[in-house]
Amino acid sequence: xxxxxxxxxxxxxxxxxxxxxxDINFSVQxxxxxxxxxxxxxxxxxxxxxxxxxxxxxxxHIYIADHDxxxxxxxxxxxxxxxxxxxxxxxxxxxxxxxxRENVELPLVFQSVAPSVRKKKALELLEAVGIPDKADLxxxxxxxxxQQRVSIARSLITEPSVIFAxxxxxxxxxxxxxxxITILLDLNKKMNTTFIVVTHEIEVAxxxxxxxxxxxxxxxxxxxxxxEVESKGGEQDES
Amino acid sequence: xxxxxxxxxAWDQIKRRKxxxxxxxxxxxxxxxxxxxxxxxxxxxxxxTEKEINSRFKxxxxxxxxxxxxxxxxxxxxxxxxxxxxxxxxxxxxxKLEIISGLKHVNAAAPFQEIGWLQMLTxxxxxxxxxxxxxxxxxxTKYDNTFKQGGPSELAxxxxxxxxxxxxxxxxxxxxxxxxAMGNDPYNNDLRLQYDNLSRMPTDLYQQQxxxxxxxxxxxxxxxxxxxxxxxxxAKPKGMDENMAMYDKKIYVSLETAERLRDELNxxxxxxxxxxxxxxxxxxxxxxxxxxxxxxxxxxxxxxxSTNLYQKEMLAEQFSMIKKVALGVGIFILxxxxxxxxxxxxxxxxxxxxxxxxxxxxxxxxxQIRNMFxxxxxxxxxxxxxxxxxxxxxxxxxxxxxIGSAGGxxxxxxxxxxxxxxxxxxxxIAFAIMTGVLSGIYPAxxxxxxxxxxxxxxx
Numbered sequence: 207x208x209x210x211x212x213x214x215x216x217x218x219x220x221x222x223x224x225x226x227x228x229d230i231n232f233s234v235q236x237x238x239x240x241x242x243x244x245x246x247x248x249x250x251x252x253x254x255x256x257x258x259x260x261x262x263x264x265x266x267h268i269y270i271a272d273h274d275x276x277x278x279x280x281x282x283x284x285x286x287x288x289x290x291x292x293x294x295x296x297x298x299x300x301x302x303x304x305x306x307r308e309n310v311e312l313p314l315v316f317q318s319v320a321p322s323v324r325k326k327k328a329l330e331l332l333e334a335v336g337i338p339d340k341a342d343l344x345x346x347x348x349x350x351x352x353q354q355r356v357s358i359a360r361s362l363i364t365e366p367s368v369i370f371a372x373x374x375x376x377x378x379x380x381x382x383x384x385x386x387i388t389i390l391l392d393l394n395k396k397m398n399t400t401f402i403v404v405t406h407e408i409e410v411a412x413x414x415x416x417x418x419x420x421x422x423x424x425x426x427x428x429x430x431x432x433x434e435v436e437s438k439g440g441e442q443d444e445s
Numbered sequence: 446x447x448x449x450x451x452x453x454x455a456w457d458q459i460k461r462r463k464x465x466x467x468x469x470x471x472x473x474x475x476x477x478x479x480x481x482x483x484x485x486x487x488x489x490x491x492x493x494t495e496k497e498i499n500s501r502f503k504x505x506x507x508x509x510x511x512x513x514x515x516x517x518x519x520x521x522x523x524x525x526x527x528x529x530x531x532x533x534x535x536x537x538x539x540x541k542l543e544i545i546s547g548l549k550h551v552n553a554a555a556p557f558q559e560i561g562w563l564q565m566l567t568x569x570x571x572x573x574x575x576x577x578x579x580x581x582x583x584x585x586t587k588y589d590n591t592f593k594q595g596g597p598s599e600l601a602x603x604x605x606x607x608x609x610x611x612x613x614x615x616x617x618x619x620x621x622x623x624x625x626a627m628g629n630d631p632y633n634n635d636l637r638l639q640y641d642n643l644s645r646m647p648t649d650l651y652q653q654q655x656x657x658x659x660x661x662x663x664x665x666x667x668x669x670x671x672x673x674x675x676x677x678x679x680a681k682p683k684g685m686d687e688n689m690a691m692y693d694k695k696i697y698v699s700l701e702t703a704e705r706l707r708d709e710l711n712x713x714x715x716x717x718x719x720x721x722x723x724x725x726x727x728x729x730x731x732x733x734x735x736x737x738x739x740x741x742x743x744x745x746x747x748x749x750x751s752t753n754l755y756q757k758e759m760l761a762e763q764f765s766m767i768k769k770v771a772l773g774v775g776i777f778i779l780x781x782x783x784x785x786x787x788x789x790x791x792x793x794x795x796x797x798x799x800x801x802x803x804x805x806x807x808x809x810x811x812x813q814i815r816n817m818f819x820x821x822x823x824x825x826x827x828x829x830x831x832x833x834x835x836x837x838x839x840x841x842x843x844x845x846x847x848i849g850s851a852g853g854x855x856x857x858x859x860x861x862x863x864x865x866x867x868x869x870x871x872x873x874i875a876f877a878i879m880t881g882v883l884s885g886i887y888p889a890x891x892x893x894x895x896x897x898x899x900x901x902x903x904x
Contacts, residue, residue, distance in 0.1 A: 280811070284809070284811070304457065
């Protein structure tokens with residue numbers, strides 16, 4: 207499903223070049239739910255941006271559903287993202303002027319899907335994330351947890367190959383965090399959708415099937431959560 | 446992306462950003478209103494002035510006079526009726542008028558034989574200077590005249606007065622003393638006012654007997670004509686006020702009566718003594734558009750023609766210039782408004798950078814983002830245009846009130862009233878939408894280039 211091959215990335219700052227990712231290799235199978243764990247500055251956010259095609263790596267290849275997204279043009283990437291990639295943001299990023307249902311429908315709006323089809327799918331997904339009665343409310347009328355459920359429903363509406371969740375519980379209290387993770391695990395099982403959850407919280411990462419850990423731009427483990435990261439778990443990621 | 450969805454998203458933004466929307470709409474509406482008012486003012490003023498000029502200068506009439514430049518080809522220069530007329534091609538004759546009256550688009554062709562300015566005497570010894578014209582009295586109504594009293598009569602010794610001829614008849618004694626007083630004290634406003642009031646004072650002359658008086662310069666004696674009965678009084682022409690009417694004094698008599706007056710008063714006109722030969726005729730044409738063609742036909746009869754059509758051309762030129770200037774002002778205002786839209790929308794796109802980024806991450810491409818912004822700008826233009834239409838109606842209502850309270854132009858009846866032609870409304874709105882779209886292009890391109898990465902970067 208997702209294959210990262212020899213990805214290296216560096217930023218140029220004047221004459222200085224700072225390497226943030228070094229020779230990263232890993233792959234995720236269809237229907238897997240994996241965590242990309244790392245503390246602040248580890249390079250996990252950069253890795254997420256590269257996998258989503260929002261940035262291009264200095265070297266290497268990233269394959270999603272056997273398509274090398276590194277070689278794609280901006281427009282082709284938009285098209286590809288629209289059909290194959292779903293996003294869940296830490297701060298939900300809902301459009302405040304649209305209702306909950308309209309927010310969920312939004313990715314299909316960009317695909318010119320008929321309103322009746324969009325509406326049906328959106329209501330089904332809102333049911334799946336447990337807020338069917340909130341369809342006609344506006345985001346401001348919802349709690350943080352409910353807004354994140356809307357964001358999850360929105361990420362699923364295009365039936366993407368892979369969903370990237372960027373710190374999906376970062377803005378939530380522990381009880382709501384648990385609820386959201388349960389929903390994600392449940393959807394992963396039911397829909398067989400691939401999830402890549404970027405997090406700095408070991409508790410969240412531990413609930414995933416596999417954990418890829420990044421430290422200082424190096425992939426240090428692909429299977430077990432390292433104890434080193436655990437100690438920095440509470441820090442805010444600013445990379 | 447469906448048009449409905451683009452419009453919906455654009456409309457949401459417009460509703461949300463009330464201040465920006467209000468500012469942009471205000472700018473566009475002022476420009477749009479300026480264009481609508483400018484076009485309406487130009488059209489209304491042109492229509493009004495054309496009507497006024499037509500009623501005063503009679504643009505639908507052709508004045509025909511003899512062509513004195515054509516040499517007389519008659520035997521021994523003899524003049525008279527019958528065959529000799531054919532030998533005097535420059536003359537304005539009855540036969541030529543008959544030919545002209547038979548031409549297409551001619552509503553009436555009548556001689557207006559000018560006898561000259563004479564002193565008119567009433568039976569109660571009031572006098573007034575008046576222009577005497579010999580014509581076919583039954584055709585007077587064909588020249589936009591209506592009778593206020595009586596009607597035409599072709600009997601000898603009958604006359605028709607125009608409205609101005611019934612004003613300002615003063616008895617000789619009063620007239621002389623007033624003239625003397627004014628001569629001694631020319632800056633006396635009271636005397637001037639008294640004279641003006643007397644000049645506007647009407648006299649009922651219907652069915653009255655009048656006479657004309659002239660001076661025989663060979664012996665200095667006054668000659669008085671036989672009596673003439675006033676059989677009709679013409680109504681004041683529309684749009685003519687009292688001040689203008691008091692200087693327009695005419696009496697129409699039949700051609701036979703005119704001949705008799707010339708004999709009695711020893712008047713020597715160019716065509717004196719020649720029956721059926723006239724010094725002036727007026728041709729009434731069914732439409733201004735046919736004037737030029739008819740004029741050319743009449744000139745082929747070796748006659749001189751003149752019209753007031755040049756007034757229309759002058760007017761058209763002047764109004765075209767006024768319209769261009771007004772339109773320029775409107776467009777200038779729209780350009781200023783468009784700058785405000787560019788600034789407001791560029792700011793807006795900057796503020797919405799995160800939202801645009803998220804949309805891109807969710808699959809919106811550059812074209813879709815661009816279209817959303819351009820639709821938003823077009824909607825702003827449309828709303829500004831609608832507001833501009835409302836503004837223009839308010840402005841025009843205000844202007845009409847000001848014109849009305851200032852006494853109108855040309856009096857209350859038939860005065861200048863600015864109306865908004867329906868066609869100017871879509872023109873104004875189209876300009877407003879165009880301004881919106883053109884102003885939205887740069888912010889739209891700028892927004893579409895927003896890096897999607899900004900969406901997932903946290904501050």
